[in-house]
Amino acid sequence: MVAVDIIFAPIVFSALVYFFTRGAEQFAKYIALGWFIVLFIIALSWYHQLPEDGWLFLGNYLSVPQFGFELTLQIDALSVAMLLLTAALLILVVFTSWNEKKQGAYFSLLIMFSGPIFGVFMTTNVLWFFMFWELTLVPMLFLVGIWGEENRIYAAIKFFLYTHVFAMFMFVGFYLLYKQTGYWDLTLIKETALVTPALIWWLMFIGFAAKLPVFPFHTWLPDAHVQAPSSISVLLAGVLLKMGAYGLIRFTVELMPITTMHFAPWMLGFGLATTFFAGFLAIYERHIKKMVAYSSISHMGLVVVAISTMTYDGLSAALYEMIGHALVISPLFLIAGWLHHKTHTWYMDEMGGIMKKAPYASAIFILAGMAALGLPGTMGFVGELTIIISAVKAYGWWIAVIALAGLISAGYIIWSVRRAIHGPMSPVVEKADFSMSLPEKFALAVYAFLIVYFGVNPQPIFDLANQAFSWLGGM
Amino acid sequence: MNNAVMILMYMPFIGAVLAYVLGKAKKELAFWVAEVVGGILFLASLVIFFKYSDSPIDITLPWIKYGDIEIPMKIYIDHLSIVMLLIATGLGFLDIHFAHDYMGEDPDQPRYYAKVLFFIGGMILLVITKDLIGAFVGWEFMGLASYLLISFWYYKHSAASAGMQAFLYTRFGDIFILAAIAILFYYAGTIDLIKLNEMANTGELNKTVALVAALFIFMGAIGKSGQFPLYPWLMNAMEGPTTVSALIHGATMVNSGIYIVARLFDFFSYTDALYVVANVAALSAFIGATSALVQKEIKKILAYSTMSHLSIAFVGLGVGSLAAGMLHLVNHAIFKALLFLSAGAVIYIAHHQKDAWKLGGLIKTAPFVALFMAMGSLSLAGVPPFSGYFSKEMVVAAAWEWGNGFTKTFVTIAALLSIAYITRLWILIFLGEPRHEEIGGSVHKPSNLWMRLPLGILAFTTLFISIWQSDIIHYIVGDEVVEPHVAGLAAFMLTAMLIIFLIVVGLYVKGLNLLYKIGSHHFVQTIHQILFNGYYVEAMISWISKNIVVGAIAASARWFDTYVIDYVVNKTVDMTKWVYNIFKRGHTGQIGSYMGQFVLGVAIIVILILIIIKGL
């Protein structure tokens, strides 16, 4: 019963939290923190219960046999990886938004968000998957729209509409899938030895591509990420984008391998285009948070490349990079947003010399930046290395051009450090007061630790990946 | 002995953290942690050196296993590694020791020592790993450390820019190594450096793939070792503290490119990539030597000389003599560290005045430094009996024996010119009258323990290591060394060097006026400008990255994103408005028009039905 509760309880619970903490808003964050820790522990216990291969069955609810529609909850290693990541990021988000205004509402929305996002990764029923997928947008709409920066409303509505519109393509794809197989359940569909028409594949791909986001469906992301409060950018980049990659693995690779094999070159093309296009955009960008946002897109392009290989090792690399991307890009977003709050400017060339006044944040920024450009000893390197090895194995030597992504990312990261962190102190920085609260420092330290820890010792994540994709072993 | 290996692997990083943390508590502790760790590292290297039995140390540790792919972390220490270890840790230790005074006034010492230890750790990692990924890790660690150290004084524009440049230039080379790793991983089935050599010897490898991989790896070496065209960062790296320059140029980073080629020597010879190595290196040697002739700053002269000498070592490798290349690397590391530390001492004495033209006459205030620097200079110039002579001679001979015309001409010129620029430098610093008022007055006195001692040790080493030259060669290469012999080359070289030496001495000691006169000539000025700016390679690369990469590609990506993709998305709003305005005309609010529409609707239905009936 736990399984279904942790999806639906927070949705109901969040309203209660809101109304009960109206007098004492600061309690909301402790409730949220406690709840997210509980989520993490539950996810961890599932991790230990996972069978050697296949699914851990968690329950079956709300059955509608006539429509093959029921809330089937079962998880495998891939889902568990995503659940652990989500829970961990949620915990850290509480710390990084410790001093957020209107806390009652803010943390209730976060609690509310935790329900559907867990649902997305836990259910194998396609229709429920879609329902949770859409539902995650609602708290995000408010979190971006109310707590965001100056242009927040435009960004929130663009984000909501854009992803909603593209989800509709995916939804038609799901419909056609059901029509063809007669099942809503992934595991059952998989057994029907599906030969899917190109139409279904493309409809789904577009849906996931917009979420990932893949060039040219990416324009919602820079706006949403920039305007969102930094902690929410973390969730957007760390969790919401992962939904797209997760869907891509679950629905295209696992469900219709033959069709995907057929369209893998397209996927590869989209992935490469995303990586390079976004990389160049990041180089051109003066706006610090936008630069980080484009960097985020660029890295997700690599994930698409890895997924398109459709091999055991390629998908493992993709999973690693998904987690790595979440942990690496988050501190960058946090610090970018934090710098904006302190200096009141977005532009890197107006900052400069921040190292002197805020050495801690600068050090973490450099560390995370190094991870973003793939420096060994960090998660970024392992991700990039494993992806490039798998890609060469799948596509031949020419794909080694994706190593260039490492140069492009070095370009924007180092240049941004040069402009914002190093250099003589600018007047803007001189005036600013760079104090950072303890919880924020703590969260950043945790990110830094995780980046390095999993960069040096990546095997735990690969163990999960091996478990998740072992069925591809023979291919 | 395994303990020593583990110490070498982990100690620098632990030390780095300790130095920072303890240094934050009490500033002096940072230095002492670094000093102790540096000492331990050197001792560990010595332990390995002395305890080394005949077979190499080979340890395999598990690292990543994903999918069908396994990437272990392998450690492999043979003679080559031990030599590199001794250089890195020994010189590193002296460098740390020297920094006690040199960096003594800097408030950021914890940061400094942490980075230095990290830097040495990277180099150690590079030389003790067996596979290309491990090497890449060490390689990149050094890239990061050099970036952080060069921009150590980040609040200066020039230092921050130099750091950025160093990182990006070396990174440009590094991504080729990353590509090479991927290519070798699949096509050769291994990235094990030793295995690759074996496979090359047995001819198992596909030659084309191996050539591509070798060239890619050499691109990385070009970046790290400052070869043409990626050398400008090496000169700008002088923005960092001088001890850092000594570390980069002597002990660690720039040697890594040569090391990787030496390590993969069989692989490189098999693929004929050595041909490329020799030619690129000869060109770089020439560029470095000529540019060094006209530089003003002490450290820039030394930097160009580093470039030139590394290239000479590369030429040695490139023409097929591993012995010559490695020997020169070893000798160069020692005398270059000596020169940089002496330069550091000079700069320290002269209150951070780095322009050689503004110094002068320092022999009176710092005779020992002058002496040690002279010894280093002679070694660099290749004057017997200093060690530099033997290795340089060997490289040139090898080039004459096995190299093509281009290689041998350029490398000879470069080898000969080294005496010119180093003599010029020494004369400008130490002889004549002080050319700047600051130097005349008070000067820092170099302390015996912290400055003269390391200089003395290095000077001593560079002199007496000459005795063991052939031992070093045999230690590294093995018993069968084919030593190049070119009749009369030594005599020719020495004569030429003497002539050049006399001209330089004449010009700079007695004939400064003549020099100015020549210098004011228009044509000479042009050449001076070209040389001074390092053949404008930096300007070209900057132009390309600024105008092509950022100005053209990135800007057009931005344009496309803003005015095509996002424009379309945002225009949907206007589109809905446009459609709305069309539809709005139907909604007048008058019941009459609604009735009209109603009739229209009925008509549509009836017409549709009639069409269907027709079809029935």
Next chain:
Amino acid sequence: MSFIILIAAGLLVPVFYRNNIIIAKLIAISAFILSMFFIYQGQSLVGLFPGFAVDSATKLMEYVLLVTLAAVTFSLTGFERPLIAQMLFLAGASIAFLESANFFLFIVLFEVIAIISYILVANIRNFYNAEGAIKAFIAGAVASGVILLGFALYSFTTTSFAYIDMNVHGKFTLIAVAIMLAGIFYKLTVVPMHGWAADAYSQVNHAAAGILSGVIKSVVLFATFKAFYKFLITYPFATVLIFAFFAIITMTLANFMALWQKRISKILAYSSIAHSGYALIPFAAATSIYSYSGILYYAIAYIFMQTSVFLILNDLRRELGVKYLEDLKGLYKKAPIHSLFFTIQLFSLAGIPLLAGFLAKAVAFYAGVDVGLWWVVLIALLNSALAVAYYVWIIKHIYMDEPNNFETISISTGSLIGQLILLAGTIYFGIIGADVFNATLP
């Protein structure tokens, strides 16, 4: 029995509501509950009168209808008290309409409901109300004329009016049905016969508009599907052609119109028209086994959410004078409970999951996919995504803008109970789909 109770209560209530609205409400609500009980017993009209038939889907629809009307009853205040009696009559007529099994009764009851709806909108307080009422009336009269014309034609071609005996093999039947459909489309506000609705829904009293657009439309939708089911499955090509065509133009046009409105009631009116468009898809897909589930689900979901938003708007209009989008600014500070209900119901209209609006669409549209109309469904889905724009725009005004003034209101108990009932319906049918499927599919 239910019918009789409802009509009797409808006659009884006017005696009380002048003096004591509580008693009137109690009577009405107990009438609703009683009639639900009798429907459960299977004694609504079937068994008492000939020509009626009932199946489990119809029963479910009737329960939902009565619950909704009870919720509306709870939330009415003094001004709208005549509505109580009218709703009782409406409930009686609707039950009869839903249960009718032949075209004669269908036409008669259609007219009865039309007349009740004119009475509903006749609660005129100002010029705008009057304009809306007149438009609704004239339009309704024309629709009645057309539908009678169709019925007259139809009566020539058939020997029995029962749905199941429909003569489906004549050209005249086709024309007759087409003309009847034109009249019904009018009531269902299908473009281009929607003009009156856009004005009437937004101009009459909001509570009445809620009943008009939510309750009556759903009832007509469901009853029409039942009546014409035989026709729809016999002529699948004609069905697809007519209904897909009208579905697409209806939703597209209405959504574009709604996007740029300033008056909230107008936005909701156009959204109501757009929803008619979505609801036509199961008609087009009548041959699918899911079409009946789809139409039932859509009717149920639509009743709850549409009625609810108009009732909230009614409250806001009365207490805060909210008319335009501007007036909604910062509403969450002024009326938090109203805002919450409003938001949830708007999300339901927009088709956000875990709310009835989503599952209704999911089922109704699946019927379309089931018969191969995936492109119509894609257009419909994109339309519903477009529609999100204006719903979100309202929500943006409520939560993301600062209020112009700081008047605060609290929700009345009756209103709260009513809204809670409607919300419970929206959420229940948004999560649990089993009831609808059990009622329509074996």
